[in-house]
Amino acid sequence: MTTPYPITNRLQDCLNHHQPWFSGKTFLVTGGAGFIGSHLVRHLLSMDAHVVVVDEFNDYYDPAIKRANIADFLNHPNFTLAEADIRDAEAMMALVAQHHQGLERGGIVHLAARAGVRPSLSEPRLYLDTNVSGTLNLLEAARPFPKLRKFTFASSSSVYGSAPDNVPFIETQDVTSPISPYAATKVMGEELLHTYSHLHGFQVVGLRFFTVYGAAQRPDLAIHKFTKRIANGDTIPVYGDGSTRRDYTYIDDIQQGVLAAIRYDATPYELINLGESHTTTLAELIEAIENAVGKKANIDRQDLQPGDVPITYANIDKAKRLLDYHPTTLIKDGIPKFVDWYNTYKQHTCAVTA
Numbered sequence: 001m002t003t004p005y006p007i008t009n010r011l012q013d014c015l016n017h018h019q020p021w022f023s024g025k026t027f028l029v030t031g032g033a034g035f036i037g038s039h040l041v042r043h044l045l046s047m048d049a050h051v052v053v054v055d056e057f058n059d060y061y062d063p064a065i066k067r068a069n070i071a072d073f074l075n076h077p078n079f080t081l082a083e084a085d086i087r088d089a090e091a092m093m094a095l096v097a098q099h100h101q102g103l104e105r106g107g108i109v110h111l112a113a114r115a116g117v118r119p120s121l122s123e124p125r126l127y128l129d130t131n132v133s134g135t136l137n138l139l140e141a142a143r144p145f146p147k148l149r150k151f152t153f154a155s156s157s158s159v160y161g162s163a164p165d166n167v168p169f170i171e172t173q174d175v176t177s178p179i180s181p182y183a184a185t186k187v188m189g190e191e192l193l194h195t196y197s198h199l200h201g202f203q204v205v206g207l208r209f210f211t212v213y214g215a216a217q218r219p220d221l222a223i224h225k226f227t228k229r230i231a232n233g234d235t236i237p238v239y240g241d242g243s244t245r246r247d248y249t250y251i252d253d254i255q256q257g258v259l260a261a262i263r264y265d266a267t268p269y270e271l272i273n274l275g276e277s278h279t280t281t282l283a284e285l286i287e288a289i290e291n292a293v294g295k296k297a298n299i300d301r302q303d304l305q306p307g308d309v310p311i312t313y314a315n316i317d318k319a320k321r322l323l324d325y326h327p328t329t330l331i332k333d334g335i336p337k338f339v340d341w342y343n344t345y346k347q348h349t350c351a352v353t354a
């Protein structure tokens with residue numbers, strides 16, 4: 001299973017290094033048809049692992065994009081697709097029971113979630129049901145199988161809330177003041193996992209992803225949305241004066257962290273930041289996209305949105321120490337790569353209005 005687009009040398013080195021360990025093991029990847037999940041599935045298959053994807057192909061963004069993300073895998077002998085909803089406790093029980101023997105050697109990588117910050121303000125119950133009850137359903141499905149304990153969880157930088165004076169964010173920081181329902185559900189997910197680690201011996205790594213981008217990025221996220229609109233000559237909505245800062249993380253860097261986290265077993269419960277540990281203002285981001293696309297943006301300036309944080313910035317010392325995580329792609333190099341992907345694959349994104 002090769003990638004249809006180039007991956008970084010660092011990620012290729014990681015794949016070579018991890019391959020003997022992953023080969024032959026089975027992983028349940030929830031949200032495996034999504035942006036981050038479909039990259040992971042591709043890399044797992046490339047290392048001869050077996051993968052069971054759970055995804056419900058909801059219409060948060062065009063499900064055709066998610067189908068396209070996994071189209072290459074459908075005939076792979078090591079790939080199984082379960083179209084199911086993680087909110088369905090019985091379905092999760094049955095699925096995990098069916099695959100538990102393989103999963104006992106591999107594990108669960110739980111990426112499925114309602115992932116947008118702003119929509120969580122209008123649909124908090126959907127976010128709670130999916131991100132918290134859905135997580136509980138997977139833990140409960142695994143609980144009867146004492147050898148199935150490895151659980152890797154997608155958390156988020158948004159757990160740090162609005163704390164511009166406390167950057168770069170470090171894992172020991174207080175996260176009891178989330179400012180969006182989405183962020184609150186990620187904090188709850190982390191806490192639930194801690195409880196199951198303590199009570200039932202789950203081996204948990206919660207990864208706090210900092211805004212991830214790259215090939216197949218979700219179309220609702222700024223880099224994808226802006227690229228599409230600038231390329232088409234459409235107006236881009238810009239919230240605030242352009243000074244908000246984000247730590248943008250390239251997808252291949254996230255993948256090296258996820259793969260190492262899946263293997264990590266030195267301690268029972270860890271929360272680990274995965275970012276680039278560099279920040280970029282919104283204005284700088286737009287300029288980088290303009291340069292890569294070769295067109296100027298038409299900006300529609302709007303007020304800052306409730307739930308948005310002024311800055312995200314990761315301290316990644318822990319990831320370096322525990323996961324040998326070494327991100328290599330800064331935004332100046334990552335944006336042209338994203339725009340290259342967009343120009344090649346934009347037909348996949350055409351149906352999307354986000």
Ligand SMILES: NC(=O)c1ccc[n+]([C@@H]2O[C@H](COP(=O)([O-])OP(=O)(O)OC[C@H]3O[C@@H](n4cnc5c(N)ncnc54)[C@H](O)[C@@H]3O)[C@@H](O)[C@H]2O)c1
Binds near residue numbers: 034110
């Ligand atoms: N992309 C980022 O910048 C970012 C940053 C921080 C955290 N995260 C987290 O990483 C994970 C993956 O994010 P992504 O950007 O790939 O998002 P994505 O929306 O592309 O992928 C999530 C997948 O989960 C599936 N899903 C959602 N609800 C489901 C349900 N009830 N049952 C089964 N499947 C369901 C969706 O159909 C989708 O394919 C999420 O947990 C997200 O919160 C992402």
